[in-house]
Amino acid sequence: MxxxxxxxxxxxxxxxxxxxxxxxxxxxxxxxxxxxxxxxxxxxHVPERVADVITRQWGELRIRSWDESGWWTAPERIGDRIAPLVGAAAGQVVVGDSTSVNIFKAVVGAARLAPESRDEILVDASTFPTDGYIADSAARMTGRRVVPVAPADLPAALGARTAAVLVNHVDYRTGRRHDLAGLTAAAHQAGALAVWDLCHSAGALPVGLDEHGVDFAVGCTYKYLNGGPGSPAFLYVAERHQAAFDSPLPGWNSHTDPFGMTPGYAPADGAARGRVGTPDILSMLALEAALDVWEGxxxxxxxxxxxxxxxxxxxxxxxxxxxxxxxxxxxxxxxxxxxxxxxxxxxxxxxxxxxxxxxxxxxxxxxxxxxxxxxxxxxxxxxxxxxxxxxxxxxxxxxxx
Amino acid sequence: MxxxxxxxxxxxxxxxxxxxxxxxxxxxxxxxxxxxxxxxxxxxHVPERVADVITRQWGELRIRSWDESGWWTAPERIGDRIAPLVGAAAGQVVVGDSTSVNIFKAVVGAARLAPESRDEILVDASTFPTDGYIADSAARMTGRRVVPVAPADLPAALGARTAAVLVNHVDYRTGRRHDLAGLTAAAHQAGALAVWDLCHSAGALPVGLDEHGVDFAVGCTYKYLNGGPGSPAFLYVAERHQAAFDSPLPGWNSHTDPFGMTPGYAPADGAARGRVGTPDILSMLALEAALDVWEGxxxxxxxxxxxxxxxxxxxxxxxxxxxxxxxxxxxxxxxxxxxxxxxxxxxxxxxxxxxxxxxxxxxxxxxxxxxxxxxxxxxxxxxxxxxxxxxxxxxxxxxxx
Known part of the structure; x- marks a missing residue:
């Protein structure tokens, strides 16, 4: 030795x-x-838990499990399990869809909260590619344009035209941690909203979403949260924005009365507004089980x-x-x-x-x-x-x- | 008796x-x-197959499974398993995301193939609600408006302003089957595109997507395809539209070279262009296993x-x-x-x-x-x-x- x-x-x-x-x-x-x-x-312990979901909940209870096994409420329930790991109070995190789809919800949501004169979305130039591609689409579909900016230059690039900034908390390639508190404060000072990608920080380090006043955040659950391959991502919408959050993906699961099945859309309150379609229960409940390792x-x-x-x-x-x-x-x-x-x-x-x-x-x-x-x-x-x-x-x- | x-x-x-x-x-x-x-x-047989995915593919091979267990190519491979059930040749169906998210891709995709003067999207007025909600969002984000029309009145409503029609093949509430062949032909005659929701027909009756010249289609896999609660949906983009399909959700999985991780987006050819983010492997491979019951x-x-x-x-x-x-x-x-x-x-x-x-x-x-x-x-x-x-x-x- x-x-x-x-x-x-x-x-x-x-x-x-x-x-x-x-x-x-x-x-x-x-x-x-x-x-x-x-x-x-x-x-x-995950295989045994998933086996129960498949064999008993799906195989025996079948349709009854949407209520009896808590399938329907899983997106918010699991969101609330993740919330303390990213410094969020309950009721602000919902699980479902991929990171990319959630980036779309968050960037469009943020852009729609900004006045039209704020026509730029600043994106961390070293971002994981999907964030940039999706931000481009969100910008195009909300009448904005994306401006790629090196994270160090973001404070100087913020201005009266900035609707929102999208930044990775930790860079996927270099492992560099960006200054979430400082950049969020700088964005707010410029009148812009801050959207954070937590893929490489959720479960790895304190994030402090509420403490630092982050507006929107998206994260991955199959990295440091061990949810399994392609397990659903999560979306954080700060409580103060929930009532005005205007999702570009208003699927029936985000309706205030989904089983009313009415032709008119009326969005749910709270984190559920970030839902879209029927949640992928097997992947989602594998994630829920995986979160047990955080006990204590x-x-x-x-x-x-x-x-x-x-x-x-x-x-x-x-x-x-x-x-x-x-x-x-x-x-x-x-x-x-x-x-x-x-x-x-x-x-x-x-x-x-x-x-x-x-x-x-x-x-x-x-x-x-x-x-x-x-x-x-x-x-x-x-x-x-x-x-x-x-x-x-x-x-x-x-x-x- | x-x-x-x-x-x-x-x-x-x-x-x-x-x-x-x-x-x-x-x-x-x-x-x-x-x-x-x-x-x-x-x-x-699904529990045993999923147990293998979790215990061996995830638990033992871990990251290697993206290649060695065929995780990466699952969306197109499973799409090709579903294709014959909906009358599609290989290479046009991709699995992933929820039905709602795929309706968004399909309606935006169809609208973007139409000239701007075609500013209306006709939607089956008795549609499953999510289709209407999502079509509204797709219309809003592509400068169109949705016109709800009773399916029987659709042929008369089609016209020079119609960009696309979105219709349920089988109505979720009444079980009524709509005339896919006739309505698709009528849409084409009016210069519009036809988008079909196959949630209540895929696996239940012949669809004939290729035969009838359908443009886009979306379907559910947890009903008659028995894929499990919230199993991923599928998207069909007819081969003739693939090269021009302009997805509103251009996630990194739809890039022609995803691991190039370049800042510029270059869409993949073929069905893969309908992908978005990392596929939810557990739900997806449960579906793949479930499709075995169709053998013969x-x-x-x-x-x-x-x-x-x-x-x-x-x-x-x-x-x-x-x-x-x-x-x-x-x-x-x-x-x-x-x-x-x-x-x-x-x-x-x-x-x-x-x-x-x-x-x-x-x-x-x-x-x-x-x-x-x-x-x-x-x-x-x-x-x-x-x-x-x-x-x-x-x-x-x-x-x-």
Missing amino acids: NDLQRRAAALDSADPLAKHRELFALDDTETVYLDGNSLGALPR VGVEDVREKSLALTDFFLECVETYVPEGRVASVTPTAHEERGSQVSLRCEDGTDASAVMRELIARGVVGDFRRPDVLRFGFTPLYVGFADAERAARVLGEVLAGA | NDLQRRAAALDSADPLAKHRELFALDDTETVYLDGNSLGALPR VGVEDVREKSLALTDFFLECVETYVPEGRVASVTPTAHEERGSQVSLRCEDGTDASAVMRELIARGVVGDFRRPDVLRFGFTPLYVGFADAERAARVLGEVLAGA
Whole structure:
């Protein structure tokens, strides 16, 4: 055991979250799973819960389950489970549809709250692509135009023409955390609304939606919330905007009296206004079950461990990886870091080949074009020994060993 | 055994689809399930298949499953499984999102293919409400207006201002089948596009999308396709429109190179252009498994049995139900009937109370306000003895027995 390995062992024994790993199906000790920022690991109890949903709720109760098994109210109920993890009081978060569809609701919703003279929607220029594509469509359909702006330049770009800004809380590629509190305040000062994409922060770090006065937010549940592949996303509409929220997707599930089945649309109050069609119950209730792993855990505890893990990983990389082979594109300042570390391959090394070899050796991260290796750290199931091993194997791969 | 019971038994023994019932979890012989037009019954093999998706594909392979378990290509692959059931050649159907979201894509897509001078979207006035609400939003966001028209009046209402018509193939409340071939031809003759909602016909009767030159269609998979609660809907875009289809929800999954993650949007060719965000894999693969029950069955066989079942049910109702207590709102002409029978309670009888009592006695249909009892007949698992029993119990309930 070298010094880093001894330190990793000590950090793991002192880690109050270490026992949480047992809640996940991570029995294969040959694998270090650092891709929870793309697809969270399976909580061990989920298969049994979903089996009950399918076999008993669907198979035996059938149509009765819409009431008796609480299917109908699942979108708001699960929204309220997610709310404390993103700093929202109850009644403001609803689960359903994909992130992309929710971005559309949020950006159109925000644009419609702004006067027409505010004809610009500023979008984080380094955004995950779907946000930009969907914001373009939302802008086109509300008579606005999208202006891509580097996040650092956003405060200066805000002005009398800004209807809304759409920013990623944590950049998917670099792992950089943007200043949600500061940018939201700056947007408000300019008279604009702030829409945040929480895909890479929900479940990974405190968000503080209510505290910072965020207007709209959208997030993913299959990354740090471990909801399963393609599990439904969530939409936050701040309570003060709910009564005026004018959804572009006014499906029957968002009607105030859905079973009245009247030809005229009358929107529901509260979070339910963000619903659209019939919720995808199997995916949704798998997510609900997955959220049980948060029992007794606060996102602040997760944040503390996350920073310790990524600090330690960066230190291990520095020790194990030959100089000049990789450079971290993830900021070293804690307040600028999410829960992943992204390393750019230098010297023309083929990052995709490096990631393939890492995976072959049991270290699962992912590759983002053109040259980035991403390593996600999910504090609920990743430990310090994992971080040490990942960096060590990376060093071996890059040394050609 | 009375005469109807003897005939039911004979019809069931001669029924080539009778053996299909064993494929479904319908072991409770106390229940006659006539609500498959709301939520299809569970195919017996689905729980095991979903357990494999969760435990092995998600739990063990994790992120690798996007490629290795075929997750990424599921929307088009499952679309191609549904295509023959709605008379579409491969490559035109994609699965994902809710019916409501797909109605939005289809109506906006159709409107954008029409010249601006065509500023009206005609919508079936008796439509399932979500279609009308969403069409209103699509019209508002594309500079059009919705004109509600009774289906019988649609041919006369079509004109130089019509951009598109949106019609339900089978009315959710009355079970009336509309003339897809004739209305599509009339729309085309007027220079308009035809968008069909197949929620109550997909899997219940032949649709013939390609044969009749339908432009766009949307359908539900949790009714006659038994995909499970809230399973994803499907979108059909006729091949001739695919290259010009301009989706209002251009999420990253519809990009021609999604993992290029470039800021500029370049739409994929073919059915994939109808995708939006990350597909909800658990719900989607449950649906894929459920489609196995169609092996060796054509939708024409299902149609033949469906009409025989609803004919027989109507005959039983006439025999068992005291005169003047109910009136069928479902047409008697075969070409005007879907796969359900809707009975209106007469004489001020409280239809919701009648349905509660029917359910208490093991006959599960549903109630639609203000006075309609709906009985759905899914030929893959409903038999003639079920139809006889349902009508007999209805007669008993209405007689106050």
